[in-house]
Amino acid sequence: xxxxxxxxxxxxxxxxxxxxxxxxxxxxxxxxxxxxxxxxxxxxxxxxxxxxxxxxxxxxxxxxx
Amino acid sequence: xxxxxxxxxxxxxxxxxxxxxxxxxxxxxxxxxxxxxxxxxxxxxxxxxxxxxxxxxxxxxxxxxxxxxxxxxxxxxxxxxxxxxxxxxxxxxxxxxxxxxxxxxxxxxxxxxxxxxxxxxxxxxxxxxxxxxxxxxxxxxxxxxxxxxxxxxxxxxxxxxxxxxxxxxxxxxxxxxxxxxxxxxxxxxxxxxxxxxxxxxxxxxxxxxxxxxxxxxxxxxxxxxxxxxxxxxxxxxxxxxxxxxxxxxxxxx
Numbered sequence: 001x002x003x004x005x006x007x008x009x010x011x012x013x014x015x016x017x018x019x020x021x022x023x024x025x026x027x028x029x030x031x032x033x034x035x036x037x038x039x040x041x042x043x044x045x046x047x048x049x050x051x052x053x054x055x056x057x058x059x060x061x062x063x064x065x
Numbered sequence: 066x067x068x069x070x071x072x073x074x075x076x077x078x079x080x081x082x083x084x085x086x087x088x089x090x091x092x093x094x095x096x097x098x099x100x101x102x103x104x105x106x107x108x109x110x111x112x113x114x115x116x117x118x119x120x121x122x123x124x125x126x127x128x129x130x131x132x133x134x135x136x137x138x139x140x141x142x143x144x145x146x147x148x149x150x151x152x153x154x155x156x157x158x159x160x161x162x163x164x165x166x167x168x169x170x171x172x173x174x175x176x177x178x179x180x181x182x183x184x185x186x187x188x189x190x191x192x193x194x195x196x197x198x199x200x201x202x203x204x205x206x207x208x209x210x211x212x213x214x215x216x217x218x219x220x221x222x223x224x225x226x227x228x229x230x231x232x233x234x235x236x237x238x239x240x241x242x243x244x245x246x247x248x249x250x251x252x253x254x255x256x257x258x259x260x261x262x263x264x265x266x267x268x269x270x271x272x273x274x275x276x277x278x279x280x281x282x283x284x285x286x287x288x289x290x291x292x293x294x295x296x297x298x299x300x301x302x303x304x305x306x307x308x309x310x311x312x313x314x315x316x317x318x
Binding site: 006007031032033037038039057058059060061062063064 | 133143
C-alpha cells in the first residue's frame with residue numbers, strides 16, 4: 001500500500017505502523033509518530049493498522065528555541 | 066530561587082539550541098553560560114535527530130521541548146503529546162502562534178491548549194504576551210509558570226513594555242515567571258531578573274552573536290548579577306539628586 005511519510009509517498013508492505021517504521025529504518029529510533037494528525041504512542045504502534053493513503057508523521061528531536 | 070513545577074534550577078538562564086554555527090559551538094556556549102535548561106523541538110526525522118538527542122543529553126541540563134511553529138491548539142496539543150513521549154518529560158513550552166510577522170502568541174489558542182494539556186498532566190510553560198487577564202486565565206487553566214515575551218521572537222529588542230511586565234510580575238507574586246523572546250543583550254536579561262522575573266529564555270542573542278561562546282558567558286554573568294541585585298533589595302529611584310558624601314563636616318573655604 002502507499003502511504004505518505006513526512007510529506008513523501010512510500011510503498012509499505014506491513015499491515016501496522018510498527019511494521020512500516022521497521023521497513024523505513026526507524027524501528028529502534030527515538031521518534032514520535034502521528035497518523036492522520038493524531039498522536040500514536042509507541043505502545044500502540046503494533047496494533048495501529050495502516051490504510052492506503054494514510055498520512056504518517058515521524059518526528060525526532062531537533063534544535064529549538 | 067522559585068521552583069518550576071517542583072524543579073529548582075541552578076541558573077535563571079534558559080537557552081535555546083537552534084541557529085548555532087556548529088554543534089560544538091552550541092555545547093561550548095552552554096558550558097560558558099551555565100544555563101540550566103535547554104529548549105528543543107520536534108521536526109521530521111531526516112537523519113540528524115538521533116545524534117542531536119545524544120548531544121543534548123550530554124549537556125546535563127533540563128530539557129524543555131517546545132511546540133514552535135504551531136498555529137492552532139490542535140497542532141500544539143498533538144506536538145506536545147509527541148514531545149512528551151520522545152523527551153520523557155511533562156514540561157512543555159507551549160507556543161501557539163497567532164501572527165506570522167510578529168510571531169505573537171494567539172491568546173485564545175494558547176488558553177485552549179493549556180487547558181487540555183494541563184488536564185493531561187503536562188507542566189505547561191505558556192509563551193504569552195504580558196496581558197494580565199490572559200495570565201489569570203492561564204493560571205486558572207492549571208499553568209504554574211508563565212512566560213511573557215520581552216519582544217517578538219528573534220527581534221533582540223529587549224523588554225518592550227516594562228510597565229506591562231512590571232505590573233504582571235506584581236500581580237502574580239507566587240507564580241514563577243520567565244521572560245521569553247526578544248532578549249538581545251545581557252543587559253536585557255539582567256533587567257528582567259532585577260525586575261523580579263525568575264528566569265529568562267533566549268536563543269538568537271547567543272547563537273547569532275559573532276562569538277556565541279563569549280556572549281553566552283556574558284549572559285551567564287548578567288543573570289547572576291541581576292539575581293544578586295534582586296535579592297539585595299534595590300534602592301528606590303528618585304528624580305532629584307541627593308549627595309552621597311556627607312554634607313556635615315564640609316570645610317568652610
